[in-house]
Amino acid sequence: MMRVLCSAAALVALLGAGCSGGEGGAGTPTSPTPTTGGAPGPQTPTNSSCVPGAPNNLRVAVNGSSRVFNWDAVNGANDYFIQIGSGSGASDFVNTNTSQTTYTWTGQGPGTYYARVYARNTCGSGPNSTQITFN
DSSP: OHHHHHHHHHHHHHHHHHHTSSSSOTTOOOOOOOOSSSSOOOOOOOOTTTSOOOOOOOEEEEETTEEEEEOOOOTTOSEEEEEEESSTTOOSSEEEEESSSEEEEOOOOSSOEEEEEEEEETTEEEEEOOOEEEO
């Protein structure tokens, strides 16, 4: 009887060692991934599902020498960046943030200007609104 128990124990030990070997079993160790240049730097968390969308309906009204911009609120936005420039895509006159959906600019005199706005929250900055051109 002792021989049967010892043989059974040896068989279990042998089978257990076979499962952790290189035969592709569940216990197969994986090789380390090669790295270059040392340890990786800190990773910026990205969660595109929580980045706010683009503000819609950007519009401007002239009020004397001021131009008043308004846009629709974006769900999940903490603040908005309005950019006003002398050319398409530029922000050489205004690049500022506000928690409101309105901004008043009393900047430059007559001319052609471009404006866009984007929303931001703790996940990051969303896409730009449609750019508008105004005088």
